[in-house]
Amino acid sequence: MKRNILITGGAGFIGSHVVRLFVNKYPDYHIVNLDKLTYAGNLANLKDIEDRPNYTFIKADIVDFEAMRRIMDEHGIDGIIHLAAESHVDRSIKDPFTFARTNVMGTLSLLQAAKEYWETLPEKYDGKRFYHISTDEVYGALELTNPEGIESPFTTAASSEHHHAYGTEFFLETTKYNPHSPYSASKASSDHFVRAYHDTYGMPTIVTNCSNNYGPYQFPEKLIPLFINNIRHRKPLPVYGKGENVRDWLYVEDHARAIDLIFHKGTIAETYNIGGFNEWKNIDIIKVIIKTVDRLLGNPEGYSDELITYVTDRLGHDMRYAIDSRKLQKELGWEPSLQFEEGIERTVRWYLDHQDWMDNISSGDYERYYEEMYKER
Numbered sequence: 001m002k003r004n005i006l007i008t009g010g011a012g013f014i015g016s017h018v019v020r021l022f023v024n025k026y027p028d029y030h031i032v033n034l035d036k037l038t039y040a041g042n043l044a045n046l047k048d049i050e051d052r053p054n055y056t057f058i059k060a061d062i063v064d065f066e067a068m069r070r071i072m073d074e075h076g077i078d079g080i081i082h083l084a085a086e087s088h089v090d091r092s093i094k095d096p097f098t099f100a101r102t103n104v105m106g107t108l109s110l111l112q113a114a115k116e117y118w119e120t121l122p123e124k125y126d127g128k129r130f131y132h133i134s135t136d137e138v139y140g141a142l143e144l145t146n147p148e149g150i151e152s153p154f155t156t157a158a159s160s161e162h163h164h165a166y167g168t169e170f171f172l173e174t175t176k177y178n179p180h181s182p183y184s185a186s187k188a189s190s191d192h193f194v195r196a197y198h199d200t201y202g203m204p205t206i207v208t209n210c211s212n213n214y215g216p217y218q219f220p221e222k223l224i225p226l227f228i229n230n231i232r233h234r235k236p237l238p239v240y241g242k243g244e245n246v247r248d249w250l251y252v253e254d255h256a257r258a259i260d261l262i263f264h265k266g267t268i269a270e271t272y273n274i275g276g277f278n279e280w281k282n283i284d285i286i287k288v289i290i291k292t293v294d295r296l297l298g299n300p301e302g303y304s305d306e307l308i309t310y311v312t313d314r315l316g317h318d319m320r321y322a323i324d325s326r327k328l329q330k331e332l333g334w335e336p337s338l339q340f341e342e343g344i345e346r347t348v349r350w351y352l353d354h355q356d357w358m359d360n361i362s363s364g365d366y367e368r369y370y371e372e373m374y375k376e377r
């Protein structure tokens, strides 16, 4: 079937994996990648597919309603996968307005543009989809009731030996929203707008809330690429607080597969949680990364341990996130495909093999931002 799909934020980390998957897997679809190319957007992420006949890139700001309305019309868009956002918690603490602007007003502008365009068509909302990508951070924080970790009650085919849970509670699709950071508050607000457009106008929306992603093409302000890069340059590895905070990690290509499945098979107006049942304390992840980078660079074991530097904790730092993704497993048969150890190995290799990508990004503005972020500690 021919379709015209708008993917927003396609030059970012997760978006580039989604664009690549759709362009390769669906030659009959026309994929329109719309991205403002902020500091986080990088067309080098899509070099391998940029010349494909079923791919178009448009540089635009989702807040620009007139532009969104025109693009819907010009490209006959019938499906939207919305990933464009400001995505870094630390930046949201310094500059919350930008987060409200893009994440809230931008999502609203896209919703309204889709509504106005689809309502002009004879079939209206039939066969249409507005799929909004959100985060587990909207649910707030869970307690670290088992600091040493217990056997997780949930398993997947890709469960590794490290199959710990650091508490007994998990985020469900029904968990009440309780965001703490300006980032998660802005994402929560955008999720509410998306659901409101279904409830008020009958727009065919879907929302998914995913845990922390890792893998190739992630901007090096986020923990895993930041640490790989810093180890390579023998720079300090800034660990917030005691490194006890727990996150649930998912390989980015597994997230992209889930997005593909849900976009095509998910039920309208439903929410699906996406996670890896793969909880790690920050400090343990850091140790795995150090070990892997040192091994791949031929350094002796323990060589980079001394780079670990404990710094003042992030303001309002949420203790634990843990997703219960059994609904997605049961209803649509999705599971993570990759063992964490394998995912980390692939990820570290990718960053070490793509030093030019990393060096291009890590120069100039980013370098100044990085110095600013960590200067007081």
Ligand SMILES: NC(=O)c1ccc[n+]([C@@H]2O[C@H](COP(=O)([O-])OP(=O)(O)OC[C@H]3O[C@@H](n4cnc5c(N)ncnc54)[C@H](O)[C@@H]3O)[C@@H](O)[C@H]2O)c1
Pocket (backbone or CB within 6 Å): 008, 009, 010, 011, 012, 013, 014, 015, 034, 035, 036, 037, 038, 039, 040, 041, 042, 060, 061, 062, 063, 082, 083, 084, 085, 086, 087, 088, 102, 106, 133, 134, 135, 136, 187, 209, 210, 211, 212, 213, 214, 219
């Ligand atoms: N990274 C994660 O671990 C994670 C986990 C769960 C959910 N999410 C969500 O997934 C989405 C993508 O996250 P990511 O990590 O790939 O983010 P990212 O920061 O790597 O990419 C965001 C992209 O959006 C673009 N963008 C920003 N503002 C824009 C605007 N006003 N108009 C158009 N484009 C704009 C940027 O240029 C960039 O290409 C976000 O909505 C995020 O909230 C991320």
